Amino acid sequence: MTELETLRADAARRSGAGYGEGALIVCDRLVRIYSAEGIEVQALQGLDLVIAPGELTAMVGASGSGKSTLMNILAGLDAPTAGVVRVAGHDLGSMSARERVQYRRSVVGFIWQQTSRNLLPYLTGLQNVELPLRFAGASRSVRRSRALELLEMLGVAHCARRRPDEMSGGEQQRVAIGVALAGAPTLLLADEPTGELDTETAAAVFGALQAANAELGVTVLVVTHDLEVSAMVRRVIAIADGRTSTETLRSDSTDGGGLGHAVEYAVVDRSGRLQLPHEMTDALGIRDRVRLEAEPDHIGVWPDSPSALPTTSPAPPAADAQPSPIEVADAASASISGQADG
Ligand SMILES: Nc1ncnc2c1ncn2[C@@H]1O[C@H](COP(=O)(O)OP(=O)(O)OP(=O)(O)O)[C@@H](O)[C@H]1O
Ligand SMILES: [Mg+2]
Numbered sequence: 001m002t003e004l005e006t007l008r009a010d011a012a013r014r015s016g017a018g019y020g021e022g023a024l025i026v027c028d029r030l031v032r033i034y035s036a037e038g039i040e041v042q043a044l045q046g047l048d049l050v051i052a053p054g055e056l057t058a059m060v061g062a063s064g065s066g067k068s069t070l071m072n073i074l075a076g077l078d079a080p081t082a083g084v085v086r087v088a089g090h091d092l093g094s095m096s097a098r099e100r101v102q103y104r105r106s107v108v109g110f111i112w113q114q115t116s117r118n119l120l121p122y123l124t125g126l127q128n129v130e131l132p133l134r135f136a137g138a139s140r141s142v143r144r145s146r147a148l149e150l151l152e153m154l155g156v157a158h159c160a161r162r163r164p165d166e167m168s169g170g171e172q173q174r175v176a177i178g179v180a181l182a183g184a185p186t187l188l189l190a191d192e193p194t195g196e197l198d199t200e201t202a203a204a205v206f207g208a209l210q211a212a213n214a215e216l217g218v219t220v221l222v223v224t225h226d227l228e229v230s231a232m233v234r235r236v237i238a239i240a241d242g243r244t245s246t247e248t249l250r251s252d253s254t255d256g257g258g259l260g261h262a263v264e265y266a267v268v269d270r271s272g273r274l275q276l277p278h279e280m281t282d283a284l285g286i287r288d289r290v291r292l293e294a295e296p297d298h299i300g301v302w303p304d305s306p307s308a309l310p311t312t313s314p315a316p317p318a319a320d321a322q323p324s325p326i327e328v329a330d331a332a333s334a335s336i337s338g339q340a341d342g
Contacts, residue, residue: 109180
């Protein structure tokens with residue numbers, strides 16, 4: 001095999017069958033570069049993500065980490081610079097303008113953070129929810145009953161005849177979820193839908209997203225800064241520097257109802273890279289590189305400094321017998337050259 005063939009085979013193996021099979025959302029090394037006034041910003045830097053149908057997932061991350069960029073691409077409002085993104089079988093990187101419009105109408109529903117951006121101010125709650133159904137060609141009676149059903153499910157039936165300026169912020173967002181659900185989308189995207197709301201109101205809006213997920217089976221991906229909201233979700237994905245970095249998974253609690261113990265995982269990308277959380281690396285002064293040690297059931301990660309060599313296994317020698325860093329380094333090079341000789 002030539003070098004090029006080897007590279008191609010490697011790429012095919014990595015992107016080949018299997019990755020994201022059966023998933024609703026698949027992002028494969030997704031890149032989005034913005035260039036403005038000669039400056040390039042890499043908002044997404046090879047992001048990998050797989051979300052199964054029917055999941056309710058929260059996404060967190062520092063400001064500027066690329067959350068909205070990802071949401072806009074998934075919503076069909078923006079296109080990736082490179083990489084692959086598939087939603088419900090649609091390849092979002094290669095859609096025509098017409099397909100994109102169709103995709104936005106029938107596959108995804110989107111809720112913005114700004115309450116005022118989601119609803120038309122001169123229409124009532126009911127009329128707002130009916131509007132997408134009218135575009136879809138539904139009959140008057142179907143429109144009415146479907147819109148009322150949605151408002152009921154979201155706990156805002158009392159807002160049917162009110163205009164947005166007669167609703168609270170939380171009510172507006174719940175009606176907005178109804179608008180997003182009207183076209184019976186497969187995927188519901190919400191970019192900080194509770195960002196402008198107080199905690200209690202945010203919980204009600206989040207409850208409406210949970211109801212949509214549980215009762216309609218729609219897959220939900222919600223960006224949030226709200227720790228209380230993310231604590232109510234089984235899977236929380238953290239984005240850092242344009243990539244998925246860590247995930248927190250919560251098990252079903254054993255005492256019935258609610259979610260139990262949370263475990264944080266680092267995401268291993270398709271090339272085997274993983275990002276260590278800053279809190280962990282900073283505490284140990286880890287920079288540039290780490291030393292790895294393969295154990296039968298785990299991998300040890302050690303700071304790259306002789307003075308910080310592991311002292312847990314084997315058992316640490318007595319304090320006064322501690323070798324100096326130089327001795328450790330000498331011993332290490334001796335054993336390496338010994339191996340090379342043998
Ligand atoms: N239209 C644009 N033109 C140029 N740069 C952009 C554009 N949109 C976003 N960016 C840049 O891309 C990066 C990611 O932005 P993004 O809006 O996705 O972040 P975010 O995670 O949603 O942040 P926040 O939590 O503040 O909403 C940022 O550095 C941002 O400045
Ligand atoms: Mg954002």
